[in-house]
Amino acid sequence: MSAMPVAHVDPFARPGLLTPDGAEPIVRLTAIEKFFGSNHVLRGCNLEVYPKETICLIGRSGSGKSTLLRCTNFLEEPTVGVVEVGGMRLEADPLRSRSRDHREQIRQIRMSAQMVFQEFNLFPHMTVIGNLIEAPIRVRGLKKDEAVAIAEKHLERVGLSEKRDAYPARLSGGQKQRVAIARALTMEPKVLLFDEPTSALDPTLVGEVVTVMEELAHTGSTMIVVTHEMAFAREAADRVYFIEEGQFIEAGPPEKVLDDPQDPRTQSFLSRLQNRI
Amino acid sequence: MKVRVVMLVAAAALVFTACSGSSASSAPKDMLAKIKEAKVIRVGTDPAYPPQSELKPDGTFEGFDIDVANEIAKRLGVTAKFETPDFSVVEAGKWADRFDISVGSVTITEQRLANLDFTEPYYFTPAQMTATQASGITTLDGLAGKTTCVGAATTYFQWIEGTLKLGDGSALTPVPAGMKSTTQKTDQECALSAQSGRKDFEGWLSSSTTVAAGIAGGAPMVPVGAPVFYEPLAVATDKSGPPHAELQAELDKIIKAMHADGTLSTFSKKWFDGQDLTTKQ
Amino acid sequence: MTANATLAAPDVEPPILERIRASQRAARSSFRLKFIITWALILGALGAAIVATGNANPEFSITWAPYILAGAGLTILISVVSIFLATCLAIIGALGRLSSNGFINGAASLYVSLVRGTPLLVQIYFVFFALPQMGIVLDPIPAGIVALSFNYGAYMTEIFRAGIQAVPRGQREAAEALGMPERQVMRRIVLPQAVRIVVPAIGNDFVSMIKDSSLVSVVGLQEMLWRASTVGRSNSQLIQALLIAALVYWALTIFFSFFQAKLEQRLAQGDVRI
Numbered sequence: 077m078s079a080m081p082v083a084h085v086d087p088f089a090r091p092g093l094l095t096p097d098g099a100e101p102i103v104r105l106t107a108i109e110k111f112f113g114s115n116h117v118l119r120g121c122n123l124e125v126y127p128k129e130t131i132c133l134i135g136r137s138g139s140g141k142s143t144l145l146r147c148t149n150f151l152e153e154p155t156v157g158v159v160e161v162g163g164m165r166l167e168a169d170p171l172r173s174r175s176r177d178h179r180e181q182i183r184q185i186r187m188s189a190q191m192v193f194q195e196f197n198l199f200p201h202m203t204v205i206g207n208l209i210e211a212p213i214r215v216r217g218l219k220k221d222e223a224v225a226i227a228e229k230h231l232e233r234v235g236l237s238e239k240r241d242a243y244p245a246r247l248s249g250g251q252k253q254r255v256a257i258a259r260a261l262t263m264e265p266k267v268l269l270f271d272e273p274t275s276a277l278d279p280t281l282v283g284e285v286v287t288v289m290e291e292l293a294h295t296g297s298t299m300i301v302v303t304h305e306m307a308f309a310r311e312a313a314d315r316v317y318f319i320e321e322g323q324f325i326e327a328g329p330p331e332k333v334l335d336d337p338q339d340p341r342t343q344s345f346l347s348r349l350q351n352r353i
Numbered sequence: 354m355k356v357r358v359v360m361l362v363a364a365a366a367l368v369f370t371a372c373s374g375s376s377a378s379s380a381p382k383d384m385l386a387k388i389k390e391a392k393v394i395r396v397g398t399d400p401a402y403p404p405q406s407e408l409k410p411d412g413t414f415e416g417f418d419i420d421v422a423n424e425i426a427k428r429l430g431v432t433a434k435f436e437t438p439d440f441s442v443v444e445a446g447k448w449a450d451r452f453d454i455s456v457g458s459v460t461i462t463e464q465r466l467a468n469l470d471f472t473e474p475y476y477f478t479p480a481q482m483t484a485t486q487a488s489g490i491t492t493l494d495g496l497a498g499k500t501t502c503v504g505a506a507t508t509y510f511q512w513i514e515g516t517l518k519l520g521d522g523s524a525l526t527p528v529p530a531g532m533k534s535t536t537q538k539t540d541q542e543c544a545l546s547a548q549s550g551r552k553d554f555e556g557w558l559s560s561s562t563t564v565a566a567g568i569a570g571g572a573p574m575v576p577v578g579a580p581v582f583y584e585p586l587a588v589a590t591d592k593s594g595p596p597h598a599e600l601q602a603e604l605d606k607i608i609k610a611m612h613a614d615g616t617l618s619t620f621s622k623k624w625f626d627g628q629d630l631t632t633k634q
Numbered sequence: 635m636t637a638n639a640t641l642a643a644p645d646v647e648p649p650i651l652e653r654i655r656a657s658q659r660a661a662r663s664s665f666r667l668k669f670i671i672t673w674a675l676i677l678g679a680l681g682a683a684i685v686a687t688g689n690a691n692p693e694f695s696i697t698w699a700p701y702i703l704a705g706a707g708l709t710i711l712i713s714v715v716s717i718f719l720a721t722c723l724a725i726i727g728a729l730g731r732l733s734s735n736g737f738i739n740g741a742a743s744l745y746v747s748l749v750r751g752t753p754l755l756v757q758i759y760f761v762f763f764a765l766p767q768m769g770i771v772l773d774p775i776p777a778g779i780v781a782l783s784f785n786y787g788a789y790m791t792e793i794f795r796a797g798i799q800a801v802p803r804g805q806r807e808a809a810e811a812l813g814m815p816e817r818q819v820m821r822r823i824v825l826p827q828a829v830r831i832v833v834p835a836i837g838n839d840f841v842s843m844i845k846d847s848s849l850v851s852v853v854g855l856q857e858m859l860w861r862a863s864t865v866g867r868s869n870s871q872l873i874q875a876l877l878i879a880a881l882v883y884w885a886l887t888i889f890f891s892f893f894q895a896k897l898e899q900r901l902a903q904g905d906v907r908i
Contacts, residue, residue, distance in 0.1 A: 449766035570870025
């Protein structure tokens with residue numbers, strides 16, 4: 077971790093439970109704006125995440141939470157703003173987004189900010205272990221034995237060692253998502269990004285994935301999670317941010333935001349969410 | 354990225370011009386010398402026309418044209434290697450040096466002289482009109498206003514269309530008034546068409562040898578009238594090919610000799626039922 | 635589950651299951667039988683018609699079938715090499731058509747448009763007769779292969795392009811999120827999946843090419859159709875000879891279709907559901 081400018085942009089940020097003393101934020105999103113055509117989806121978001129923290133982003137669909145997460149690893153190029161991850165700083169540059177330099181810097185950031193997708197996106201033509209070691213070998217340049225060792229360690233961590241040589245099609249949804257998590261972990265990133273990881277799962281399979289995520293949070297992984305699972309937020313999040321119409325409305329520890337929301341918009345969202353259950 | 358593309362295009366252009374340049378600047382050698390050096394002369398033939406050229410089950414060729422070609426090769430001191438391009442390819446010239454000569458019973462016509470160089474004729478065949486048995490026609494005039502089938506790009510087609518100009522300027526019988534032509538890819542397909550019962554035409558015009566073979570093979574046709582013209586058939590070389598003045602002269606010499614010493618007559622009698630077609634009628 | 639079944643020992647099936655299986659077996663047998671009978675009847679009728687019209691000449695067949703059959707070797711050689719080269723061209727062409735680089739995309743699109751838009755026969759003539767005038771002289775077999783490869787490559791470019799675009803976007807996103815550069819994303823993740831998608835179409839094209847390879851006979855290659863046509867014409871047995879060739883072509887395509895099915899099975903092993 078390297079020195080980052082001390083000017084704090086996120087009024088809600090403070091070091092998390094497991095954050096080492098004196099540590100600076102490991103992720104900083106400054107004034108992120110995103111237009112899709114003329115649709116102003118993100119209207120200036122500031123977010124800071126300290127090491128070993130878990131942050132949850134909540135909001136209704138279309139609020140911009142997934143877009144913000146995808147801006148963090150540049151799967152979406154922000155229209156305006158600055159993304160800093162683990163000491164690497166990259167300004168949004170939509171006019172020169174195809175330049176080789178810019179793309180290379182994006183790749184560096186992506187290696188430190190691994191993502192777990194709603195639709196799992198496992199590679200169907202490779203086995204589970206193949207999925208895990210592909211990027212470590214070809215992107216990080218590890219030797220095969222090293223990569224396999226790390227992969228097996230994480231595979232065991234998510235509880236799927238026996239599925240090592242299976243093809244993704246033979247796995248249940250929950251198993252696929254756990255493999256996806258192991259795949260992200262095997263790259264040993266500085267921060268993990270979760271984009272609604274349980275939304276595509278059958279309700280009975282949600283639990284096994286949430287268990288893994290809670291274990292990760294409690295053992296000190298830095299995580300930014302977009303989710304509807306309030307139980308997880310309560311259990312594992314250091315802070316919850318509520319986003320609506322591209323802006324953070326309210327943020328704070330889960331017991332504050334979820335149980336005692338101040339802003340009427342937050343209250344309305346949460347009550348609607350609870351009524352559905 | 355753009356620089357790389359531009360360099361690639363430039364390199365390609367260079368190679369291109371170098372290639373085309375080299376063929377023009379190589380020292381021209383007459384084909385005769387090249388053939389003698391290679392000890393092989395490449396002959397074009399179409400082995401679907403017995404008795405001029407025909408396949409044997411083992412894949413080799415036999416026939417009048419084959420014998421003539423082999424004899425020419427022998428007198429040049431080389432062996433003949435037979436290639437089988439489509440007749441339309443031979444007729445059009447511009448063979449791109451794929452083969453050296455064509456010994457394929459090609460008629461000398463004025464149009465073909467634009468693309469091909471011919472030796473003097475090595476034999477002459479009558480062009481024989483026939484009519485389908487079903488039509489009941491027995492005279493040439495009976496085919497006035499009727500349709501006649503011919504092979505594509507043949508002299509027989511040109512005769513009906515009125516565009517035939519034989520290279521030796523010999524006379525043509527006038528075409529029956531209003532006769533129309535219909536073409537098949539080859540002469541024999543006309544016979545096949547009649548044989549299978551199709552009624553697309555009433556007449557079939559081809560060389561007398563082809564007609565005889567067709568009728569013997571079962572085509573329901575009868576010859577009508579005297580031959581409508583006599584075609585001079587010669588050995589052809591590609592006008593636009595490599596320099597071949599010496600080759601041409603040598604071929605002419607050989608064919609004259611083959612006429613004089615009776616070789617051609619012998620071949621003719623062997624293959625054409627005892628007829629000697631090597632002199633002009 | 636009926637009340638009877640719950641009282642019985644848990645491993646004993648209800649008798650109706652066996653009756654259902656038997657009935658399904660019978661239906662499958664019946665289907666197969668009807669299928670075979672239909673083939674036999676239609677082929678038999680065709681055969682009888684051929685014999686009745688005097689186009690079946692055993693003496694001719696025995697004399698000439700070996701010569702015609704020997705042409706199959708050249709047909710297969712030309713087809714196999716051409717489809718392989720066409721596939722390579724198709725992948726390059728498809729990537730070109732998807733490229734954001736104006737030069738590359740322009741070249742690829744022109745290739746597809748021009749080659750798909752002109753007859754294969756014209757292209758064969760061009761390669762054989764026009765290229766030598768520009769200094770490129772190819773022997774007959776390579777010339778035939780070049781013309782066929784170029785032609786089929788253009789059609790297959792569009793098939794590959796569609797195949798690449800059919801790979802789910804999430805696959806590409808996951809690969810990029812892992813930090814893979816574009817070339818790797820294509821080579822390791824997208825193309826392998828695209829290939830699986832297009833294998834049936836390629837197999838189809840191969841079967842088609844086996845027949846199209848006969849067009850190279852115009853430039854003098856003595857492949858199977860030329861042999862049949864020449865022999866048939868000179869012996870006034872054209873239909874008979876062409877039938878022999880047709881049977882061999884049919885046998886070849888059946889043979890290769892079988893291989894294609896096996897290939898599809900093998901590629902789909904990752905797709906087998908629980």
